[in-house]
Amino acid sequence: MVMEGSSTSFDDARVPLKLLLFIDKRPSLARQVRQIKQYLKSLETHFAFNLDVIDIGDQPYLAEHYKLVASPALIKLAPAPQQTLAGSDIVNQLERWWPKWQQEHLETLNLTDLDPDATTWSTDSDSDFTYSAELMKLSDEIFRLNQTREELEAQLRFKDRIIAMMAHDLRNPLTAASIAVETLELGYSPNQTRHLSLSPELTGQLLKHAKTQIRAINRMITDILKAARGASMELQIVPQELDLPALCQEVINAFQNRLQEKQQTLTAEIPQDLPMVYADGTQVKRVVTNLLDNAIKYTPEGGQVSVMALHRTTQKVQIAIVDTGPGIPAEKRDKIFEESYRLQRDVTQEGYGLGLALCQRIVRAHYGQIWVDSAPGEGSSFYFTLPVYRA
Secondary structure: OEOOOOOOOOOOOOOOOEEEEEEOOOHHHHHHHHHHHHHHHHHOOOOOOEEEEEEOOOOHHHHHHOOOOOOOEEEEEEOOOOEEEEOOOHHHHHHHHHHHHHHHHHHHHHHHHHOHHHHHHHHHHHHHHHHHHHHHHHHHHHHHHHHHHHHHHHHHHHHHHHHHHHHHHOHHHHHHHHHHHHHHHHHHOOOOOOOOOOOHHHHHHHHHHHHHHHHHHHHHHHHHHHHHHOOOOOOOOOOEEEOHHHHHHHHHHHOHHHHHHOOOEEEEEOOOOOOOEEEOHHHHHHHHHHHHHHHHHHOOOOOEEEEEEEOOOOOEEEEEEEEOOOOOOHHHOOHHHOOOOOOHHHHHOOOOOOHHHHHHHHHHHOOOOEEEEEOOOOOEEEEEEEEEOOO
């Protein structure tokens, strides 16, 4: 008797040979699983047995219970001793072991005929199995619930810190922008009791200052909204053929005003014959924008920023964004990609240190890598890779 189902069912004590076939949904294993089922089907007319087919993805706790390390795997559950066949040649193993299993089966049936009470071992065995399986399932659920609870508690603590930082950090640029706007208002409102005569140069400086502070506020709010969504938010990645040089140039063009304000020079070394990449344009643009924004932010006035790309291997394209800022200590290089981590030098900078962690998540979602080379006083070079598009 051959049965297929999602869980074991041992109701017939007269059929003591009980088999479990663990499978998964990998397309590469479909043929092997089909061969195993066909072979067992061919034995059905000659020999009675009980088979359950279990998908590991549906019941992972059973795979853990039987300590499986590979699939497909065929387990002879009863009669004892339990035996597991695994690997790419299960059918060949079955051909070797089936005569012995058949003999064990007949011996068990003979024992049952002589002593009907001997069937009770099967019921007890099934009961123990059911109890163990349920225990494993409950343990798995408890582990997942504890993990979820810890993640939620960490997110709540993180958001509490963000709110406290927001209340403090937003006050400074908001006050500075308000003073600049109020000063402009005094200079251009003749109905005011006090009237200031503002030169064109001072007016321009006030407008520039107000614009800078408003930009800082906007950047803080953006980071706060990212934090509100949580570190575990799902990234929507829709990869397709992407022209990376065009995307980089678009981002560079968007930063021209910032570069002029700080009198910085930006050089771009992006080969026009760079192959297309297979990536989500919106998400990759976030990575380039964030890294270039940081490079400009930390590079002093009159400094230099570079954007470079190269066809690193036949499968990867590498992008580099280099600055001439203060650099990053060696012991801090890995930590800067953690959620909410900020270097001590960032205390005077706007933002909450969420950008690099988001960049890392995006790059990893594309099966790429992101890292930094830096030394104090020598600037920083951020690198990340993307897969080459294959038609």
